[in-house]
Amino acid sequence: MCAYVLVADDDHKQADIIRRYLEREGHSVGLVFDGRAALEEIRRRMPDLVVLDWMMPRMDGLDVCRVLRTESDVPVLMLTARTEEDDLLLALDLGADDYMTKPCSPRELVARVRTLLRRTGRPAPPPVEAPPPPEPVFAVGTLTVDPGRFEVRVDGRLTECTPGEFRVLEVLAAAPGRVFTRKQILEHLHGIDRYVTTRTVDGHVMNLRRKIERDPTRPERLLTVYGVGYKMADVSVRDADHPRPAGTANPLDDEGVRRAR
Template sequence: MSEHSVPAGRARILVVDDDPTVAEVVTGYLERSGHAVEHAADGPDALTRAGERRPDLVVLDLMLPGLDGLEVCRRLREAGPVPVIMLTARGEEEDRITGLEVGADDYVTKPFSPRELVLRVESVLRRSRAADAPDAPRTVLRAADLTVDPATRRATRAGGELALTLREFDLLSYFLEHPGAAHTREELMRSVWGWDFGDLSTVTVHVRRLRAKIEEDPARPRLIRTVWGVGYRFEPRQDEEEDGTRERTEG
């Protein structure tokens, strides 16, 4: 959590939505779950509040007046790591994927169940707090030119620090913990996102984003391989002989 987080396991959550009814419902459910909630009705106000006191998590509406949720998310991510769950009234896959592309950790499509939103908030918070836990893993993971330290939530490639979102970091850690194993998207959704259900395109988008940050040539990945009909496999050996074929990438 951030250094400004409220104590005793509570999280400070910033809800950004210009619909007062939605904001009231979301705020009420989160407060009843024990969290401290602050509301911003537009993008500039959200950025100001986040700059003054960084929240532990942001629930961010995509359709905001003036400065839309995508731009707010980009600026939040530029200022530092903070988990973001995006709300969208649109049902098109393109909009959901765009939210993930700019760094959102999860999304919920309106109309949504407030209880489901609370569950997703709790899931993301558990991940973000993992490094602060007394029994947090201390083993540093290494493969190829990658190093991942779960305790400090830092990842490097060839000595240079990687700018990873919460989910990207967890996904990379999971791959390094299970080298050579093939994983279905459903398995990755359960193990990394903590969900037994969900839109599997979320996994595809995060794999594509991760490839862009760790592969020499993301279009021809050598580390995160596509296993057709299954999912993905992390293959740290980079000295394999080429057999004249190239793997295609999904998404």
Template sequence: MTKILVIEDEKIIGEMISMYLTDEEFSVRRVETGRDGLEAVDAFGPDVILLDLMLPDMDGIDLCETVRRRFDTPIIVISMNTKVNERVRALNAGADDYMCKPFSMQELKARIGAAVRRYKPSLAAPAETAAAAADPDAAHGIGLDLQKRTVTVDGQPVETTFSEFELIKLLFEFPGRVFTRDELINTLRGIDSYVNDRAIDVHITNLRKKLEKNPKEPQYIKTVWGVGYKLALE
């Protein structure tokens, strides 16, 4: 399993990144200071480091230089600073990549995969294998292939948007669990920067039209009034 060290002192951003990468089957450790970051590089042995430049105890550029002198671990800087000279400073300090906040979580995952391929080709990004795909028979005719990112109904392929697939994937992983709209919004945040309660409702409506025999009386994607949605497979 690919190990990611997140050095980020902003709690909300750090937790969002950590939760997303954990869901994508990375092993994640997050710290909030440069000193803890240096200790974690030694103790955790990450395959990739995500480094915020604004840390409470030291300058991120200095930390990047320190890590690079001791390790060849790929470093991806994540920063609010969009200035070209700051990007150049980070790259000259030994960073392998630079991403400006806010960024797409899908792009972050892709950049991590690219860094791993360059430095450790034997390591694959977390595999979404066919074995992890749901059995269509067990799902009453609905099938998910996570590797190919396809959905089928009674064996027939169904076209979905990127956001629709991410939603049905989440519901499929936890059948019967009720997800609030906020939880579903967080799933898409970074993919769709304009996602809100109304957008979630629209995505669910579109999924019902594609998956349900009678979208007005859904068999699978159920509304839990006042809370959110769940996937019923029983």
């Protein structure tokens, strides 16, 4: 029997990506976009697990978790951009069973859901015999990043990248226009680069600019946001005359810079 997972996140595009990955795992998924709607849906149809964003309109994730724990023991996986230890401990103290810091890997999220369901004895999907469907290919203008093939193409030409460079590019290309701090990018490099610091991120960005920019000294794609970090320029309007390759996807277009969470 597959699980019913409720995803509560006011970022519609991110919620849809999570939904698609969970459905590939065999779960059924419900989506809501604010805290009150989350409580109403939980009371209407009790899920087997809740993926709960910290910062949402009408009622934030902490308040939802606080109320939920007076009514149910349903497992809660909290999503948060906060990285301070006190904040994370607060989420756990209020009843979250696990947490992930944003931006997070959808594949890791699915694995966390699987572990929580197994730990709590909730329904889990049967083993998947068929190979999983291909991962989405991120396209930003004439730049494409294919995680499944570990390929980067610029204007259709294959561009070689190291594992660290590829991971940085994948994170930024998945959310064009969104600013990532160096610390957020670092979280995606653990296990790829043996010793990682903010200087490591800067080095990868410098190398990537040599490979994907027409003029590395005047970058048009991989931009620095001074005092904050880096972002991938959203060139969807500028490059409208360049059609994307068939089968590519860019689920986070127009993400924009989101408020600090």
